[in-house]
Amino acid sequence: MKALVVGGGIAGPAAALALQQVGIETVLLEAWPRSDGEAGSWFTLAPNGLHALDLLGARSLATQIGFPSERNVMVGATGRVLGSMSLGVPLDDGTVAVTTKRSRLAAALVGEVERRGADVRHASRVAHVMSRPDSATVALEDGSTLDADLLVGADGVRSLVRGVIDPAAAPARYVGLTNFGGITERTPLAASLPARQWHFVFGSRAFFGAHPTPEGDVVWFVNVPGPVITPVERAARTSEQWRDHLVDLLATDAGPAADLVRTGRLELWADNTHDLPRVARWHRERMVIVGDAAHAPSPSSGQGASLALEDAVVLATCLRDAGSVEEALTAYESRRRGRVERIVAAGARSSSSKIPGRVGRTVRDAMMMLVFRFVVTDRSSAWVTGHRVRWEPDPGPALPSGA
Ligand SMILES: Cc1cc2nc3c(=O)[nH]c(=O)nc-3n(C[C@H](O)[C@H](O)[C@H](O)COP(=O)(O)OP(=O)(O)OC[C@H]3O[C@@H](n4cnc5c(N)ncnc54)[C@H](O)[C@@H]3O)c2cc1C
Numbered sequence: 001m002k003a004l005v006v007g008g009g010i011a012g013p014a015a016a017l018a019l020q021q022v023g024i025e026t027v028l029l030e031a032w033p034r035s036d037g038e039a040g041s042w043f044t045l046a047p048n049g050l051h052a053l054d055l056l057g058a059r060s061l062a063t064q065i066g067f068p069s070e071r072n073v074m075v076g077a078t079g080r081v082l083g084s085m086s087l088g089v090p091l092d093d094g095t096v097a098v099t100t101k102r103s104r105l106a107a108a109l110v111g112e113v114e115r116r117g118a119d120v121r122h123a124s125r126v127a128h129v130m131s132r133p134d135s136a137t138v139a140l141e142d143g144s145t146l147d148a149d150l151l152v153g154a155d156g157v158r159s160l161v162r163g164v165i166d167p168a169a170a171p172a173r174y175v176g177l178t179n180f181g182g183i184t185e186r187t188p189l190a191a192s193l194p195a196r197q198w199h200f201v202f203g204s205r206a207f208f209g210a211h212p213t214p215e216g217d218v219v220w221f222v223n224v225p226g227p228v229i230t231p232v233e234r235a236a237r238t239s240e241q242w243r244d245h246l247v248d249l250l251a252t253d254a255g256p257a258a259d260l261v262r263t264g265r266l267e268l269w270a271d272n273t274h275d276l277p278r279v280a281r282w283h284r285e286r287m288v289i290v291g292d293a294a295h296a297p298s299p300s301s302g303q304g305a306s307l308a309l310e311d312a313v314v315l316a317t318c319l320r321d322a323g324s325v326e327e328a329l330t331a332y333e334s335r336r337r338g339r340v341e342r343i344v345a346a347g348a349r350s351s352s353s354k355i356p357g358r359v360g361r362t363v364r365d366a367m368m369m370l371v372f373r374f375v376v377t378d379r380s381s382a383w384v385t386g387h388r389v390r391w392e393p394d395p396g397p398a399l400p401s402g403a
Pocket residue numbers: 006007008009010011012029030031032041042043044045046102124125126127154155156157159160179271290291292293296297298299301302303304305306307308
């Protein structure tokens with residue numbers, strides 16, 4: 001069997017590794033030229049995602065390019081601690097979540113797909129896809145075409161493959177936050193932040209997150225509530241002007257946020273944040289979608305990449321175990337849909353908690369303290385990060401005793 005995988009982000013190379021592992025020959029197509037892995041923002045891979053990577057023999061790729069993150073500590077604009085929770089149920093050997101760059105992880109995974117012998121093609125943007133009952137075809141922008149028995153759309157939140165599988169699917173939804181991210185290198189301010197923790201600030205005008213690195217840098221992001229920033233508005237300011245704008249927004253909040261941003265460098269700016277709550281169809285004939293193409297949670301969930309890695313394992317094991325491709329794709333969707341839609345919904349609630357409402361700061365802080373004490377806790381979140389996808393076939397229902 002031969003598969004074409006569209007997209008060299010997280011879901012695409014993970015799917016390619018998983019398909020290779022069950023003996024499916026794979027060609028991976030990525031629109032952009034090969035990246036050095038240093039563009040864009042930092043993110044955290046939760047233990048459930050690391051476990052999925054482990055099943056693909058690729059966990060060390062993530063741990064080698066990132067640093068461990070154990071907790072999230074939430075504070076209000078005055079510096080008052082609102083709550084604290086672990087970054088998930090560690091793996092059996094104690095491994096905790098890992099913070100790295102999305103593009104760094106994507107580059108490492110794509111490199112591993114190539115190292116294991118698959119055909120990886122960069123600068124290969126897919127322009128059209130077609131499916132028939134027993135095969136699928138992609139047409140690249142350069143006019144060439146490729147055929148395979150299966151087409152996996154791992155082409156992100158603005159997926160072209162999704163639009164062909166489900167033409168009625170709603171587009172991704174803007175969550176009311178714009179995203180900015182950066183790094184402050186070799187800064188004395190790193191010492192003011194506890195190691196291996198994200199420090200989150202529910203600020204007066206923006207939400208701020210910072211994490212010290214083992215090298216003495218601090219990586220950070222700012223979520224700014226407001227309408228979508230258009231390409232013209234984005235281009236109207238330089239990255240330094242955007243950084244100055246963030247410093248203004250953070251100036252009245254307690255803690256090192258404004259100083260970190262003022263002395264740092266933006267790596268991502270004016271990025272509109274979207275999620276994708278529900279796509280009615282995930283597969284049609286020989287086409288299927290994985291990762292953000294099927295179910296993008298808001299970044300506030302901290303789960304998008306981990307869910308993409310889980311998808312890859314589940315899709316490959318379904319293809320290995322089912323009697324036909326149709327059966328496999330149906331089984332994949334039915335095993336994944338409930339979990340991912342629940343996480344997308346939780347991510348949407350988390351995003352809206354970052355948008356200051358009409359209540360005053362003191363009331364909001366008091367409400368958030370209650371939320372982190374009774375609602376969003378290690379225990380209530382264990383189903384998310386404690387989930388472990390399986391490589392072994394599903395054992396099925398237990399046989400009656402004596403059988
Ligand atoms: C600011 C930010 C912070 C985040 N933080 C976290 C976090 O802390 N933890 C977490 O788990 N997740 C986080 N996420 C979400 C996470 O990045 C995504 O869920 C994850 O990248 C999804 O992987 P993917 O492969 O499905 O999509 P993507 O990573 O978007 O990859 C899709 C790939 O497909 C390629 N492509 C698209 N169209 C075509 C085409 N026509 N032809 C060929 N190639 C194509 C694209 O170039 C891209 O490389 C964050 C996201 C953002 C934006």
